Amino acid sequence: MSGSLLKVAGVTRRFGGLTALDGLDLDVGAGEILGLIGPNGSGKTTFFNVITGVFPPNAGSIHFGGHDITGFAPPAIYRAGIARTFQRSRLCLELSVLDNILIGNQLRLTRGFIFNLLRRRRFADQYRAFRAEAVDLLATFDPPLARRIEEPVAGMPMILRRRIEICRALISRPRLLLLDEPSAGMTHDETRHLMDDILEVRRRLGGELAIIIIEHEMGVIERITDRCAVLNFGQKICEGSYRAVAADPLVQQAYLGVE
């Protein structure tokens, strides 16, 4: 791994008296899949929120692709190439599947008033192109769902919502994808399929996409990650391959449970 894609150094985030992240250091290389594990409340989701700019860090620095993005607002961080999913699916339920995926495509949507209101022919061309792209992307996850792209998301089961959410994150072709508990609310088999699909799409995109995944399903972590980091009370207590991490006595005590 020549140089890291994401370099987090000494990041601290406090909420009042609570230190949710405490001097965290973490590197992710291009194309790497990093598992982020730890007990509830250990700061995993806060870590995602800090990277994506939802909560700026109180201390420390975040570099992405060699650029300092510390304290950037969420839209700027997204433009730099970081996309995410949310722990509790945050789709726009009253909008169609297509609308939801296209929301993730902000970088490439032409947003001027003249174009959108008066150049309707050219708008229609752009619309058709992006729609075809969204259908293609969705079809790699779920061909039947790709045919229901005009339907509202409300009423669709969790597995479909997760797929839509991941497509929304991927359509902008990010360099780093943050997955926050993709297995939440799904069965083992559904999770397995979803992960296979993500790996397949990643292969098609040239394997350059790096992923950080928060997950409680150790089977998922073991199968897909190159490396794991364990958080506890906002600190990184261990880092290494899943096997090494799982064998670490500190980790067992904090998370996996000991006799």
Next chain:
Amino acid sequence: MNGSFPRALLPGLAAIVLGVLFLALLLTFESQWSVGALLAGGAAVVFIASRAGLLSRAATSFDTHEPVMAGATILALLVLAAWFAEDHFPLLMLSTVLLMVTSCLGLTVQFGFAGMVNFAGAAFFGLGAYTAAVLVRYTHLPHLLSLPAGGLAAGILGSVLIWPMLRTKGHYSAVVTIAFAILFKTFLEVNDTLGGAQGMKIRNIVVFGWKPNQDIEIGSLELSHYLIYFLAALALAAVAFVFCRRLERSWIGLSMDAVRIDETAAACFGLDVRRWKIVAFTWGNVLAGMAGALYALMVGYVAPNNFTFGDSLILVSIVLLGGIGNVWGVMVAAALMILLPEKLQAIQEYRFLLYAVLVMLILLFRPQGLLPRPLRRYLPGGAGR
């Protein structure tokens, strides 16, 4: 279409004809009993049509042949205006409804698309009206220019109000608009230059050497001067409609929807939440301001009591009743909310009480409004599916 008359158009056209017929009778009837009977009859027809599935077929016509339906609506309204060409009152009422439609389309952009509740709609309407009045009274600008000037003034003052609104969230930003609505009226009442509580008259409006506030005589025919204002209001409403429709069916509408539904998620996907709120708020106020300016010229008179907080509430109720974000719903709701109290003197006194009850009933039993907003279609007529 095979060159023949598409049968899918029929239910929609029938709905337009019936709707305009209803309006014509409502504006013609004088006795309270006949108005009451008409309302009961109208409600019965709507109920039976909805049970027979005719309403949804009409909705399909509007959905698949929108340009034809919009053209037919304009044509039907023109016929209606020609029917009343010599009567002041019905034309004044119809023009007022159209101006309210334009204002409410502005609110639709703000509230329906970007999710910003604006309880100062009537204040921005009034701002446009007062701008027009001041320009006509105190300057030598061509009087026609007071229309865009009214929109501009409302847009500019709105962009000042937007700053405190952006610093607050949800209900609190609605409170800022309430404060502005009340402040606006109070300011007008104590400002003597603007006529104080009595307001001021606008006289001698001239457009291209021609005086639109005098009745038009063609041979033995004497047409109401409101006919001109009706046509102007219709044109303005049509432009506002096309503007809103295209906005909704574009990336701008999509972005505003995303901002309304989940600000945090929207920001994480690169949307500049503040930018879209500013854009929506400003354009909405421009529409309200232009409608207000035309209103001032039409009635030739502006006073603080025409632009109260209560009037702002009526605008919001129209949007709620019509179906938040539905541009067709706004028209139906505006016609009902403006015309019914005018025609039913029995309820005029209790107008606000009834509005309040109505809003509560809508929110309880049909929160999506009379005509719920359908899913977005980017290209009209089902193309691109």
